[in-house]
Amino acid sequence: MKIFNSIDDFTPGNGTVMTLGTFDGVHLGHRKIIERLLQSAHGGLETLILTFFPHPRMVLQDDNDIRLLNTIGEKCGLLAETTLDNLVIHPFDKNFSRLTAEAFVKDILVGKFNIRKIIIGYDHRFGRNRTADINDLIQFGEAYGFEVEQISPIEIDEIAISSTKIRNALLSGDIALANQYLGYEYFFSGTVVRGRQLGRTIGYPTANFHISETYKLIPAIGIYVVRSIVNGRMVYGMMSIGTNPTVGGTTQTIEVHYFDFQDDLYGADITVSICCKIRDEAHFESLELLRQKLDEDREFSLRYIASRSSGS
Template sequence: MKIFNSIQDFKTTSGTIVTLGTFDGVHIGHRKIIERLVQNTDENTESLVLTFFPHPRMVLQGDSEIKLLNTIDEKAFLLEENGLDNLVIHPFDKAFSRLTAEEFVKNILVDIFNIKKIIIGHDHRFGRNRTANIDDLIVFGKEYNFEVEQISPQEIDEVSVSSTKIRNSLLDGNIQLANDYLGYDYFLTGTIVKGKQLGRTIGFPTANLSIKENYKLIPLNGVYVVSSIINDKKVYGMMNIGFNPTVNGQHQTIEIHFFDFDGDLYDKGIKVSILNRIRSEQKFESVEKLKEQLALDKTTSLEFIKNKK
């Protein structure tokens, strides 16, 4: 898959089959659209997704609090897995939002993308102030010689409802429901950094995950069963998201204790897949009581892993 960091960077000698949107999560609903996109290509055309960053709500509504299911890199990884040829990530700004519908169609879809077909939701609106709709797009298609294929209301409902359910499920700690809607295990990617190293003193050394993208949605605080690929091998573990109240922690941390692994992960990038939630974060009366609970958590995690295999 080729990645382009702006519309102007895109170059092709083929025609394109295009869809556009945020595609946050690249979940089961999105995948149906991507599958249709890829199936529509032939020897003369390539599939293309146009997406934007920052999220339009961040720019137009000043919504810096919005949390997304994927970072840009995670989204690219998932789209490539689904067979996409081209991903264009355009920097969204107010100037772009002021393009008229015809400017967007003529200057971008036709002149740059060499569009042959667009696959889009029946309720999609575009152009300055979002005034143009699917009927306008069909008119433009006839004028500029490209097809318009509508995604049915039923499919759009599936896409939007599952996105909402995924976010709500993660914020509620219902990781298994979120994973069902995603079609894969929700994951976090980041770098392992040094922490207070308390876990090491009580027999549960942890890797502290630092995520640089502050817009990434972090699930509800608590203890989770997780897995990662380390040195080409799947390693299971348990992860705590929270404030470490037993030792009066002041900041939210993400700490993973890997089973059957002993090695240096500092400064290494890692992907952590979240499989199940065990319990809420608790404050224990002593570090010894915390240690006892962690032993129970490990037993619970290993039982879940055994049944999952």
């Protein structure tokens, strides 16, 4: 898959079959659209997805509180797993939002992408102030010589419901449901930084993670089973997202205790996939009681890992 960081960087060949959208999560609903896109490409036509960054809501609504399932890097990685030919990530700004519908079609879809077919939702709106709809797009297709295939209301609802359910599931700590809709384990990537180093005093040293992308959605506070590829091998562990109330913490942290692993990870960039939730965060009256609970968490995690390995 070729990645282009601007519409202007893309040079069309014989023509494209394309779709556009945020594709946040690249979940099972999105993958149905991608499959249809791939099936429509024949006769030397290339497949293309047009997406935008920053998210339009960040620009048009000054919505700095929006949380996304994927960073732009994660989205690229997930889409690269498909056989998609081209991904165009165009910088979204207010100037771009002011393009008229016809200018968008004529100058970009036709002029830049040499479009032959577009697969789009029946409820898609575009152009300045989002005044144009699917009927306008069909008329433009007839005028400029490209086909418009509509995604049905049922399919659109499935995609929208999946995205909403994934976010809500993660925010409530229901990792199992989120992973079911995603079709993969929810993950984040971060840099290991120095923490308070309290975990090692009770036998549970942790890697403290810093995620630079503030728009990345972090699941609910709680304790989770996780896995990572570290130094070329798969390692499992248990992760705490929370404030460490037992030791008087007030700032939310993300800490992972990896099992049977002693390598120095400071400064390393690591991806953490979340397998399942163990329990909610709790306050304990002493570090000894916390340690005993962590022993139980470890036993739960090891049983879970063993069940995955056996396929049961």
